[in-house]
Amino acid sequence: MATQSEIDPGTLRAWLDEGKDVDVIDIRPEADYQSWHIPGSKNIDVYNSIKFGQAGALADYQPLNRNPVVAVCYVGQTSKAVVSYLRSRDIEAMSLTGGMQWWSLAWNLAEVPLMKSTAKVIQIRRTGKGCLSYLVGSGNQAVVIDPSVDPELYVELAGQNGWQITSIIDTHVHADHLSRGRLLAVQTGAKHYLPEQERTKFEHPSLKKGDVIEFGDSLLKVMHTPGHTFEAISLLLDDEALFTGDTLFTNSVGRPDLKASPQESEQRARALYNSLQQLSELPQDTLILACHTSQPIPFDRQAIVATLGEAVENVEILKSSEDDFVTWVLGRIPPTPPNHLYVVQFNEMGVWPEGDPTQLEAGGNNCAV
Template sequence: METTPTLDVTTLRNWLENGKPVTILDVRPLAERQEWAIPGSIHVDVYDKLKAGDEHALDNVNVAQHVPVVTVCAAGRMSLKAAGQLQAKGLEVYSLEGGMKAWSLAWNTAIVPTSLPQVSILQIRRTGKGCLSYMVASEGEALVIDASLDEKVYLDLAMMHGWQITYVLDTHLHADHLSRSRVLALQTGAKLLLPESDKFQFSYEPVTSQTTLPLGKTLLKAIPTPGHTLESFSYLVGESVLFSGDTLFVDGIGRPDLKASADEIRQKATLLHRSLHTLLALPESLQVLPGHTSKPVAFDEEPIVTTIGELAAKLSWVKVSEEAFAQTLLAKIPATPPNYLTISELNRGGDFSGIEPMEVEAGANRCAIS
C-alpha cells in the first residue's frame, strides 16, 4: 500500500512565501473553518464522511491536476485520509503535519512604510493566529514589541537586516499567546520592559507613563491605555506611529472582560472608554499598528495598518457616555479565547519549560470587539 506523504508547516510556509502554486484543501467542519483558516485555502465539508470511513468522501472534489495539493484538518489525522483518497486519483498530494495546531506557529512579514527618517518597521504576523509583533530599527538599533514567536525568528530577522536588539517590550499581559519577550531579552542581552504591575513574577524594567526610549534617530514614548487589561500600554514612535497593542485594532477595540468579575468588567470598560478617547484625540494621520488581527494573514507583504482618522470614523459608537459605552460593549463581547487562563498564568511566571506551544495556543484569537 502506497504511503501518503506529509508536509511540515515550515515547507508550506516557504511555498506560500515564495509564491509556489499549491492548492490547500481544508477538510474540517464548517464551524472550525469559520474560526480560523489558512489564507487562500479551499473548504470542503467532508470531515464527518472521512471520520465515518466513507471512501468516496472526495469523489466530487475537483482540483488542478498539475498543482500540489495539501490537505488540512485540526491535528493532521483526517487530512491523511483525505490525502489518501486524492492520491488514489493520481494527484500529487500531501497531508499537513500537525494540522491547524501546527499552523498556528506559521508566520510571514510585511514592511510598514513610514514617514520617519532613518527608521524601519517590520510587522511579523502569525498568519493563522493573527498575532502581530513588530521590530522597529534605527541606526542599527532595534526593539521588539509583543514577541509571539520563537526567539529564533527575531534573531534571524535582526541578523538579516544587520540590527542589534536592544529593547524588548510587551504592551500588556497576554492571554491568547505565550509571550516570548523574556526569553528573547535573555538571548540578546536586551532590556526587557513590561508595564509596571504585580502580575509579572520575574525581573524586568517597569514601563510607566514617564517612560521614553531613545532608538537611533527616533524616540519611543509609553502611553497608559488601561481597559483591555489594567496594565495595558500603547507606544508612540516619533509622533507618527502608534503601536496600540490590544486597545485599538484596525476595525475594533480590545475586550475588557477576561479574568474579571462583573464589577471589574464595568471598571475596565470605563477605563477603556477613557483610553480610547485619549488615543482617538491624537492626529488623524497617525499610523496605528495593532497587536492582533481577526482574519488569517495572507502572504501578500501588505502591512495591517490603519490611521486614527479611519478608526475615528469606524468607531463612532465609542463616542458616547461611559455608561452607554459600557452597555454597548457588554452586548458585543464574543466567546472567550481558548486556554486564556492557562496562557495568562504561564505569562505571569515566564517559564514555559515542558510546554508545547502549539497545544496551548491552538485556536483563533478573540480579543477584538467591533
C-alpha cells in the first residue's frame, strides 16, 4: 500500500475541521479514553493485546465506508502495530504521530454571538486539552484572553480581521497549561496583564478591581473574583459577556485546591462562594465565557457559552449556604493534574521550559468540580 503510514496532529486537525470522512480509533484502555479523547473517535480497547503481539484482537474491525483510519495511542508507538496489521488487510490506515500527547496542542474555532456589543469574539478552543482562550476585536484593535495555543495563531487570526493585538490578559496564574502570554507579548509588542498579586516573578502591568481596558469601541471592566486562586479576575465586555477564567463554567465552578494546603483550600472555597454570589447579581442574560471545559471540544464551530442564568441553574449548590457550598466543593475535588506544580512554577517565573511542552501539560482538564 503506497499511502503514508503516519499522520501528524496538524493534518488530522485540518481534516476534522474540514469535515473529511475519517475513522479515528483510540486503542487505549477505556478509562483513559473517557478521561480525554479526540472528538468523534471510537474506543477499541486493544492496547494491552497489541502490546503482547495479539493483533488479531482487531480481526472484526472494518472502517465505515472504507474511510481512511487513524489509530491513536498515548505517544504514537503502539498504534504503529495496529496500522501495520490493518494495512496487511488492505485497509488505508495511519498512526497519529505523537499520539494523544501531541494531540493536546490541537485546536478549533468558534465565533461567540453577541447581540449588543459591536466587538467580535473568537473562541479559540484547545480541543486536545480543554483550554478556551479568546481573541476579542473592536475597531482595529484586539485583546487576547488566557492564551493557551501557539502565539502565531492569534497573530494570524488578528491579521485576517484587520486587528492589531494591543493587550494580552491572563485571568490568573494557570496550573494546567503553560501561558503563552509572554511569548505573544514579545511577538506583538502588546502589554501582557496579570491580576494584581505577589506570585509572579517577572515585570508586567497588573489589573485590579475596577480597572478598565479600552480597545476600539469596546471596554473590558475588571472584577476581582477570587476562589480558584486568590488573585483571579473576571472581565466584563461591554456589559454583555463575562470572561470568567476558572471561576464559573457553563455547568460547574473552579476547584480551589491547586497548590494550596487544606486550610488555604477552604479559604479559597469560601472566597469562591462570595465571588459567585457577586457574579450572580449581574443581569441574567450576561454571557459566560470560561477558560476551560471538561469535555473534548467538537469541530462544530458552536461556541461553548451559557447565559449567567443558565450557568447558575446548572450549579444548584449556588443557592445553598456558604458552609454547604464549601462542603460540596471540597468533597468533589477531581484528580490533581500530574505536573501542576511545575506548570505553576513556570507560569510564576514567566519562563518557557526547554523541550516539548506537551510533556508538562499532559492529561485531561480537571480545573472544575
